[in-house]
Each structure stands twice: as C-alpha cells, then as structure tokens.
Amino acid sequence: xxxxxxxxxxxxxxxxxxxxxxxxxxxxxxxxxxxxxxPYDNALFEAxxxxxxxPIGQGIVDGRLKAKASLGNVRLIAHHAVTSTTGxxxxxxxxxxxxxxxxxLIDLSWDGLEDTEDADAMTLTxxxxxxxxxxxxxxLTLTAGRQPITLGHGLTFTPMDLVNPFFPTVVDQxxxxxxxxxxxxxxxxxSSQFSLMAAYADEVPVVDAEDWAVxxxxxxxxxxxxxxxxxxxxxxxxxxxxxxxxxxxxxxxxPVAVHAxxxxxxxxxxxxxxxxxxxxGALWAATSEMTLMGEVYHQxxxxxxxxxxxSQLATERYARGELWLASQTYASGSVSYQLTPLxxxxxxxxxxxxxxxxxxxxxAAISVSDEVQIVIGGFMGRGERPAxxxxxxxxxxxxxxxxxxxxxxxxxxxxxxFGLYPSSAYLQMKAYF
Numbered sequence: 001x002x003x004x005x006x007x008x009x010x011x012x013x014x015x016x017x018x019x020x021x022x023x024x025x026x027x028x029x030x031x032x033x034x035x036x037x038x039p040y041d042n043a044l045f046e047a048x049x050x051x052x053x054x055p056i057g058q059g060i061v062d063g064r065l066k067a068k069a070s071l072g073n074v075r076l077i078a079h080h081a082v083t084s085t086t087g088x089x090x091x092x093x094x095x096x097x098x099x100x101x102x103x104x105l106i107d108l109s110w111d112g113l114e115d116t117e118d119a120d121a122m123t124l125t126x127x128x129x130x131x132x133x134x135x136x137x138x139x140l141t142l143t144a145g146r147q148p149i150t151l152g153h154g155l156t157f158t159p160m161d162l163v164n165p166f167f168p169t170v171v172d173q174x175x176x177x178x179x180x181x182x183x184x185x186x187x188x189x190x191s192s193q194f195s196l197m198a199a200y201a202d203e204v205p206v207v208d209a210e211d212w213a214v215x216x217x218x219x220x221x222x223x224x225x226x227x228x229x230x231x232x233x234x235x236x237x238x239x240x241x242x243x244x245x246x247x248x249x250x251x252x253x254x255p256v257a258v259h260a261x262x263x264x265x266x267x268x269x270x271x272x273x274x275x276x277x278x279x280x281g282a283l284w285a286a287t288s289e290m291t292l293m294g295e296v297y298h299q300x301x302x303x304x305x306x307x308x309x310x311s312q313l314a315t316e317r318y319a320r321g322e323l324w325l326a327s328q329t330y331a332s333g334s335v336s337y338q339l340t341p342l343x344x345x346x347x348x349x350x351x352x353x354x355x356x357x358x359x360x361x362x363x364a365a366i367s368v369s370d371e372v373q374i375v376i377g378g379f380m381g382r383g384e385r386p387a388x389x390x391x392x393x394x395x396x397x398x399x400x401x402x403x404x405x406x407x408x409x410x411x412x413x414x415x416x417x418f419g420l421y422p423s424s425a426y427l428q429m430k431a432y433f
Contacts, residue, residue, distance in 0.1 A: 024069040029432045033060040033171060037424040044389050044412065051422065058087035064129070064175070073137060077147075079130035079175070085123045101127060102164040103216065105180035105200040108146070130178045141185045146178040149199060151222060151235060153250045153259035156332040156350060157297035157325075159277035160246045160261045162239050163199050163218055167324045168332075168350065168361065169379055171426050181218075191226040201240060201320075216240060224248075240320075241268035257283040275301035289338040295331070302328035306355055307410040309417055326417055329353040342367045350418075357383025357418035375428040381421025387413030 036057040045051035064081045101109075108131065112124035132145030152160025156168055163181075166173045181199035188194070202216020220237035235246035243266040250259045262278035281295030302325065303312045309326040317323045334348035344365045351358040363377025389412060403411055414420060 022069065022071050024067070026065070026067050027433060028063065028065040029430060030061070030063045031172060031431070032429045033062070033426060034058070034428075035060075035171070035424060035426045037422050039422045040385055042386055042388065045386065056087065058085065060085050062172075066130075073135060075134045075136075077130050077132050077134070078128065079178070080126065081129050081175075082124070082126045085125075086121075101129075102177045102179045103200060103202050104146075129175065132178075139187045141187075142183070143185075144182045146180050147183070148176040148178050149181060149183070149197060150176065151220070151233075152246070152248045152261040153281075154261045154279045154295070154297075155259075155281060155283070155293060156295050156334075156348075157279040157281075157330065158261070159263045159279055159297075159299070160235060160248055162220075162237070162244065162263075162322065163201060164321060167321075168348070169324075169359075171375075171377070171428055193222075193224045195222040196220075197222070220244075235263075239265075242266065243268075253282075255284060259283075273301075275299065277301075291336040292334070293336075294333040297325075297330045297332070299323070299325065299328055302326060304328065304354075306414045306416055309414050309420070310412060311410065325352075327352050327354045339364075352383070352417045355383060355416040355419075357381070357416035359418045359421060371432045373430045375430070376426075377428075378423065378425035379421065380423045381418040383416030383419030385415070385419050387415060389413040 034057060036055065037052065038055045039046075039052050042051055046053045061084045062081060063083075064079055067076075067078045069076045108128035110126045112126070113122065128146065130146055130148075132143050132147040134141060134143040136142075149163045150161055151163075152158055154160065158165045163179055164177055166176065179199045179201065181197055183195060183197040186194045197218075197220050199218040200216065201218045218237065218239050220235055220239070222233060222235045224231055224233035226232075230249060230251035233246075233248040235244070235248070237244045237246075244263055246261065246263040248259070248261045250257070252258060258281070260278070260280045262276065264274065264276050266274050277297075277299045279295050279297045281293065284292045286292055303309050304327075312318070312326040330350060330352055332348065332350045334346060336344060336346040339345050346363050346365075348361045349358055350361075358381075360380045360382060361377065363375055366374045366376075368374060
C-alpha cells in the first residue's frame with residue numbers, strides 16, 4: 001500500500017504545481033422506450049412462464065445526468081441514471097430497451113418503490129453508473145471506480161468482451177453499464193498499448209468484508225501493437241476463475257475494414273471442457289449513403305441440435321450474461337442506408353447456420369433536431385416454432401413421474417433457436433441537454 005500511495009502522490013504532484021484551470025461540464029439526456037411483444041400460441045410455454053399468453057407492452061423512461069471535471073492530469077467522471085418502468089418484462093430472451101446492469105462492489109443504487117408487489121406495476125430505480133477517478137502521468141493512466149470496459153473488435157458477436165457485454169436485442173446501446181474496476185494503461189508512442197485491469201463481476205453487492213467473493217472477479221492483461229495498418233492485440237485473463245486467452249486483429253483491405261477476435265477458455269470446473277469462441281467480420285462504406293457489415297461466429301460449447309437449446313440457456317454462463325446464443329455457428333449481416341439527411345434506415349439479420357432460423361431487426365432513426373432523435377424498429381424471430389407438446393409427453397413412461405433436468409428441456413418441442421423468439425416492436429425517443 002505504501003508503494004501505491006507513493007506512486008499516486010508522484011502522479012498528482014505535477015498537477016498541483018502546474019497552473020491548470022479547473023474544467024467542468026454538466027449535461028445529460030432523457031430517453032423513453034415502448035417495447036411491445038406479440039407472442040405465438042404455445043400453451044406449454046405460457047404455463048411455464050416462457051411466453052406471455054397475450055400481447056404485452058413495457059414502457060421505460062430513463063434519465064441520465066453526466067458530470068465531468070478535470071484539473072491538470074486528474075479527472076473525475078460521474079453518471080447517475082434514474083429509470084422508471086411500467087408493464088411486465090417483454091420476453092426472456094432479452095428484447096428490451098436497456099441492457100442488464102452489472103454487479104456492484106459497493107451498492108450505489110436505490111429503489112423508490114420498494115413496497116411494489118405486482119411485477120407488472122411501475123418501478124422506479126436509480127443507479128450511479130459512472131464514478132471514476134483517473135490520473136495521468138506521462139504514458140501511464142490509472143483509473144479507479146465504476147467505468148465501462150470493452151475488449152475486442154466484434155460488432156454483433158463479441159467473444160473477447162467478457163465484462164458485461166451487450167446483446168443485439170438491447171435497443172439502446174449508447175452507454176455500456178459501468179463496472180467497479182481498477183485499470184492501468186501504458187501507451188508507448190502511438191503504436192503500442194499495455195493494459196492491466198481488475199473488475200468486480202460477482203452477483204451479490206458487498207456490504208462487509210465477509211461478502212467479498214474472489215470467484216466473481218475478472219483479472220486481465222491486454223497488449224496491443226500497430227503493424228502498418230493492422231492493430232494486433234493479445235489478452236490473458238482470469239475470468240471468474242476461468243483461464244481465458246484471446247487474440248484480436250483489426251485491419252483493412254482496400255476500402256473494407258476487417259476484424260477478428262478469438263478466445264480459448266479453460267473452465268475452472270472439471271465438469272466443463274475447454275472451448276473456443278471466434279468471430280471474423282468486415283465493414284464497408286459502399287457509398288456515402290450505404291454501409292454494409294457482415295460477421296461469422298462460432299462457439300464450440302454450443303448445443304449441436306435444437307433439443308439442447310433450452311438446457312444450454314439454463315446454464316450459469318447464460319444467466320450471468322457471458323453468452324446469449326445457444327447453438328454453435330452463426331452469421332450476421334446488416335445494411336444501413338441514409339434515406340435522407342435526417343433519416344437512417346438499417347436492416348440487420350442474425351442467422352443460425354445449424355437450424356436455418358434467423359432474427360430480423362429493422363429500424364429507422366429520425367433526427368428531429370440536433371438534440372432530439374426518434375428510433376422505430378423491431379425484432380422478428382423466423383424459424384420453426386416449438387412443437388405443440390402435450391403434458392403427458394412430460395411424464396416418464398416407465399415411472400409416470402414428471403421428467404426433470406435436461407430431459408425435460410429436450411422434451412419441450414424446440415425445433416429452432418430464433419423460432420423461439422416472438423415478434424416485437426419498439427419506439428424510442430432520445431433528447432439531449
């Protein structure tokens with residue numbers, strides 16, 4: 001601790017001696033979402049709570065106040081978000097307005113309606129989503145506190161982004177939820193970077209020393225160097241006790257930007273086999289109005305056939321947001337076109353190569369003014385819907401008792417991954433001040 005104190009003091013001292021002015025900004029935004037889900041008929045899924053019986057809607061109002069201050073080589077960043085939600089959850093696959101919040105080392109959130117018993121009633125919550133202090137001295141920058149952390153170059157599929165990644169079904173991805181972390185970045189000229197990071201990723205807020213859970217920590221070392229027009233990065237980490245090794249590349253072939261991320265994971269549990277995840281993609285501004293993007297992704301731990309999708313989605317890696325796809329091989333593509341100077345239209349498709357199902361996501365972003373934007377879009381699951389299964393099919397023919405565990409999941413009639421998804425639509429408004 002004494003060495004760390006001396007290091008911080010040596011970095012802060014130049015700022016105290018310099019004739020630097022205090023710089024501060026205060027701004028924010030207000031966003032509203034309405035997400036409507038239209039389910040398909042499946043009595044068994046309805047009874048199990050996997051599918052609503054009728055069309056449902058969810059309304060969200062999310063306000064964020066952002067403050068930033070700097071004095072010399074010291075900077076402070078703070079964001080506080082307040083969210084009001086009405087209506088029930090739209091669907092278990094995560095088709096929603098806002099992404100899941102990350103675990104907190106120190107609980108900086110509040111609930112304004114703690115006595116609400118009805119899950120479909122209004123909720124009001126607040127959360128400090130950014131609160132970090134950064135110090136820069138020469139090539140070294142230390143940052144401590146709640147901050148976003150992103151690794152890799154994947155767009156739709158993000159195998160290297162292991163600290164609270166976004167899912168494509170999240171409508172608003174402007175602010176990645178901050179995690180409680182300490183990071184150190186060293187830059188060697190303009191071509192090399194070396195980073196150390198430690199982040200808290202457990203599910204239980206810490207209130208005293210006995211609650212500390214080392215199993216929930218994320219430790220990573222990342223190094224990157226630029227070779228000509230290519231950025232190559234290597235990552236080694238201990239992610240919730242798993243050993244993870246990663247490689248990321250970003251380059252260009254003529255006018256086309258290309259990227260690739262790959263990871264190898266050695267699970268801590270002896271019950272799990274090592275697995276790999278990888279993505280290769282390209283982004284091309286074909287014209288001044290049109291942009292094309294495509295990616296191919298593979299994860300070796302995915303289920304080999306639809307019978308295993310639900311049991312895969314029920315595992316811990318999916319519950320904590322590390323993974324969201326159940327099969328093994330996927331492809332995605334999108335087309336964005338500037339219809340007018342004020343309207344940008346996009347159509348994105350994610351396809352499951354094993355069962356032929358797809359998730360189609362169109363949207364249109366309309367700029368009302370410099371400070372106001374409206375987005376209209378939706379998600380449409382395309383593929384074979386789950387078969388209609390009779391309750392008697394869920395009984396063991398020998399014992400007459402209900403089937404449990406993986407046998408139950410495989411008996412629910414799933415025939416395709418994105419065929420599980422209902423159709424949904426959303427309307428979003430963003431206002432900045």
